[in-house]
Amino acid sequence: MAMALPLAYASSVVHPFEAGRLSFSTKATKHKKQIYQFRNVTKVLAYYGLTNPPYKLDALEPYMSRRTLELHWGNIHRGYSDSLNKQLANSPLYGCTMEELIKTTFNNGNPLPEYNNAAEVWNHDFFWESMQPNGGRLPWGGVLDQIEKDFGSFSNFRDEFVHSAMMLFGSGWVWLVLKTNERRLSIVRTSNALCPLVWGDIPIISLDMWEHAYYLDYKDDVSKYVNNFMDHLISWHSATARMVRAEAFVNLGEPKIPVA
Amino acid sequence: MSLRTLFTKKALTRASGLGPLAAAAGDRGLGLGLGQARGLTAASLPDLPYDYGALEPAISGEIMRLHHQRHHQAYVTNYNNALEQLEAAVAKGDAPAVVRLQGAIKFNGGGHINHSIFWNNLKPVKASGGEPPHSALGWAIDTDFGSLEALVQKMNAEGAALQGSGWVWLALDKGSKKLSVETTANQDPLVTKGLHMVPLLGIDVWEHAYYLQYKNVRPDYLKNIWDVINWKYASEVYEKETA
Numbered sequence: 001m002a003m004a005l006p007l008a009y010a011s012s013v014v015h016p017f018e019a020g021r022l023s024f025s026t027k028a029t030k031h032k033k034q035i036y037q038f039r040n041v042t043k044v045l046a047y048y049g050l051t052n053p054p055y056k057l058d059a060l061e062p063y064m065s066r067r068t069l070e071l072h073w074g075n076i077h078r079g080y081s082d083s084l085n086k087q088l089a090n091s092p093l094y095g096c097t098m099e100e101l102i103k104t105t106f107n108n109g110n111p112l113p114e115y116n117n118a119a120e121v122w123n124h125d126f127f128w129e130s131m132q133p134n135g136g137r138l139p140w141g142g143v144l145d146q147i148e149k150d151f152g153s154f155s156n157f158r159d160e161f162v163h164s165a166m167m168l169f170g171s172g173w174v175w176l177v178l179k180t181n182e183r184r185l186s187i188v189r190t191s192n193a194l195c196p197l198v199w200g201d202i203p204i205i206s207l208d209m210w211e212h213a214y215y216l217d218y219k220d221d222v223s224k225y226v227n228n229f230m231d232h233l234i235s236w237h238s239a240t241a242r243m244v245r246a247e248a249f250v251n252l253g254e255p256k257i258p259v260a
Numbered sequence: 261m262s263l264r265t266l267f268t269k270k271a272l273t274r275a276s277g278l279g280p281l282a283a284a285a286g287d288r289g290l291g292l293g294l295g296q297a298r299g300l301t302a303a304s305l306p307d308l309p310y311d312y313g314a315l316e317p318a319i320s321g322e323i324m325r326l327h328h329q330r331h332h333q334a335y336v337t338n339y340n341n342a343l344e345q346l347e348a349a350v351a352k353g354d355a356p357a358v359v360r361l362q363g364a365i366k367f368n369g370g371g372h373i374n375h376s377i378f379w380n381n382l383k384p385v386k387a388s389g390g391e392p393p394h395s396a397l398g399w400a401i402d403t404d405f406g407s408l409e410a411l412v413q414k415m416n417a418e419g420a421a422l423q424g425s426g427w428v429w430l431a432l433d434k435g436s437k438k439l440s441v442e443t444t445a446n447q448d449p450l451v452t453k454g455l456h457m458v459p460l461l462g463i464d465v466w467e468h469a470y471y472l473q474y475k476n477v478r479p480d481y482l483k484n485i486w487d488v489i490n491w492k493y494a495s496e497v498y499e500k501e502t503a
Contacts, residue, residue, distance in 0.1 A: 071475050071476060075475065075476050076476050079476070116423055169363065169367040169446055169447070170367075170424055170425045170426075170445065170446035170447075171424035171425045171467075172424075191424065192423050192424035193423065193424075210424075210467065211425070211466065211467035211468050211471060212467050212471055212476060215467060215468060215471045215472065216471070216472070219326055219330070219472075220326060220330045220331055220334070220468065
């Protein structure tokens with residue numbers, strides 16, 4: 001995942017206590033001003049590096065072509081990352097993890113200009129990791145149990161996921177999320193760059209339904225794209241790891257302790 | 261299909277008053293059955309007034325074919341389905357169903373409206389596509405935007421900046437007779453921006469409109485599409501609304 005790294009340490013930050021003292025004597029102020037003028041004034045900046053997908057760009061063939069990944073990751077994802085860093089160069093936002101940055105810039109529904117880029121960078125990172133070569137088929141263990149508990153059966157879940165993807169009007173994403181308040185898995189559809197993190201929910205799997213994600217490979221055959229994702233691309237390994245982490249934040253119930 | 265049945269079908273549709281667009285669609289075998297069964301309420305896919313490849317190199321023939329035969333057709337089909345379901349729900353008095361269907365009607369109906377306008381907004385270069393507007397519309401553009409270049413730049417900027425999917429419009433306010441540049445999201449028609457807004461030109465900035473050819477470089481698509489914009493149609497609409 002992308003991390004915030006300070007690009008340079010500030011050498012011109014004035015401690016609030018000192019700031020008051022600067023005005024006490026004009027001679028001292030002028031002297032201090034001279035010092036600051038001759039220093040190389042560097043600013044602290046937040047910067048998020050573009051991470052690679054955890055597989056080679058042709059690893060998802062034939063369900064997602066190398067060309068699609070080259071454009072989707074190399075141009076579009078990279079574009080969001082570059083735009084975000086450009087915005088952060090002139091922004092006071094610093095010291096956030098990606099997830100914190102998204103929640104902060106979402107600003108409770110009145111998003112700041114950095115929100116779109118930040119959310120899209122994170123969304124795409126999450127999406128690459130939601131897929132794997134030789135993916136698809138069935139989950140196992142705790143994830144399967146939770147899906148069966150919350151959807152009735154895996155095929156119910158699969159149908160609902162595909163249906164939700166087909167009913168998306170416009171650009172957006174389909175998510176399998178763990179709802180923190182309701183303490184259950186749920187399928188959520190968001191528009192454009194909206195991410196369930198902003199509601200405090202924990203995403204487990206995502207599917208990019210923007211046209212750029214499938215148009216080169218499937219043209220307008222959305223159903224084939226979604227079904228291929230479910231059958232061949234979805235990474236239940238990632239889902240399991242994310243569920244394990246999510247259970248540290250959400251109490252999914254008492255474990256079944258066998259009676260001796 | 262024999263020539264005779266073709267002529268008969270054409271005569272039938274003309275006689276039933278569905279108009280040339282529906283008749284043309286009837287020739288292609290699209291939407292004819294619905295049109296005859298349900299009268300004027302069914303939508304049908306309008307024919308393109310030019311070949312799929314006629315707008316090259318600004319827009320590729322492959323994109324035009326998919327855009328028209330697949331995307332627009334899907335909007336028409338789903339809009340008709342939604343209308344049928346709406347009729348049934350209204351007849352039954354099923355208010356939740358009526359409300360639930362509004363999303364599908366807005367999206368697919370909007371898609372049908374917008375794309376029908378869009379095909380008329382484009383014209384092959386050979387048929388004077390891209391030729392700048394003169395007389396009334398030309399003067400109005402100079403008054404409201406300064407120059408045609410300024411308008412093009414504004415529309416391109418707003419089109420490129422649009423997040424996700426949508427349309428960028430050159431709109432005429434019927435009340436104040438002023439031109440403006442508007443954007444709508446997804447398939448929202450221009451009227452959602454104002455009941456007095458009339459679309460003169462619309463540019464589809466959904467990715468399906470350009471991705472196969474321009475990949476993610478939407479600004480290139482916006483720069484090139486002006487070569488095939490049908491200003492004559494825009495002028496006609498303008499003069500009709502400001503008469």
